[in-house]
Amino acid sequence: MTIEHSFSRRGFLGVLAAGTLAGCTTTMPGGRSAPMPARITRPIGPPSDAELQVMYGPVVDGGYQIPAIPYQQIDPKFYRQRVADRTGEAPGTVVVDTPSRFLYVVEPGGTAMRYGVGIGREGFAWQGDGVIHWRQPWPRWKPPNEMVARQPSLAKYSIANGGMEPGLKNPLGARALYIFQNGQDTLYRLHGNPEWQSIGKAVSSGCVRLMNQDVIDLYQRVPAKAKIVVWQ
Template identity: 70%
Template sequence: MKREIHLSRRTLILGSISTAATLAGCATPSPSIRSVPLPEKASRPLLPATDAELEQRYAALEDGGHLIPAIPYREMDPKFYRQRVKDPTGEPPGTVVVDTPDRFLYLVEPGGTAMRYGVGIGREGFAWEGEGVIHWRQHWPRWKPPSDMIARQPHLEKYSVANGGMEPGITNPLGARALYIFQNGKDTLYRLHGSPEWKSIGKAVSSGCVRLVNQDVIDLYQRVPFHARIVVRQDWSKPATTLT
């Protein structure tokens, strides 16, 4: 039986590949889907989640015909749990901010708060930084590695664009949701996406994309405004590459 995913005052969402998920594994645009708008005011208290809330937050769930396993959250560093925090970014509400050094993603809310998610990020030499727009969004995306990745890993040819890509599913490197980043009207090949590999959260293991556990990417997907601005920083002492 399908579980309903819903927001409450105290909990964020019910239940919101592998380490080989790469920058190339981050491609395939799709039509945008209208998101839940941000509230005008963020008046909810910054309270730590109870064990019961965490159990529900990271429970197994069925989504889009796919069974997402529960996350053994007690084995994760608690700082990487999804949680509402005081906004440290100074960015306008509705902005997504990826803090690469600390392995956090923030969605800035009105009223001085932000939703914070633990993330895994790209290995040195592959990670992207700058400012862009979340131009496309997709439920259970297909994975279509580009030709340069296939050249490095020929066994991925069967998932090429010409071959239709990898079917959506729990083993797909893009997970339950993908948010596609564009800069100056062009696809950066940089994605925010789901992953069942909870052990990769807080680590630099992918080849450029930002990964969240599937339960968290589902939650983020529902909150992100249409065409949200995104800022990704590797070094917060330097300005991001801005849009033109």
């Protein structure tokens, strides 16, 4: 069952057992509020080629030069686009449709902004509902000790060593949004990533990844303490 085809299911499975670890733990910054947009008047539909050139063109952000994305090599269904909202959720809610590899931000007026995402591979996925408690531009990446144990080459980026500096090669990309449940950090994130080829695939260590240009756009649309629901 996917969000595109049905939203009759209203129950969500709980978070995976405590202690499940993701490979995208980072620093814990303070959250900042973001205003909800007014009712959208732009027509629903896929972006034009001219819009895509702007959306996925090169971007200077935070002192970093983010390269253009060859969007022609990506399945068009994963382009950022406004769609009719079928989630039934309140405006400001983030919904991740894991099977379809889509993330939605519900807007006022019956629409939602949809993004293509990459998800966690089998055994690392998270599901349920929570709150986006923290948000961070250009975060540091600190893989958990358990991940370092599995991949010793990551020891130089461990928590003890201060993690990986922000930048274009950082796996968390240009933005990270931190998912909490019942007041506790789940260790799962929505974040950018330089590997645009991973969008639409299940390859990460549990987090939901977006193209850097898309996560920058997402960051501006998600209000503080936004509700998030993740379907499996």
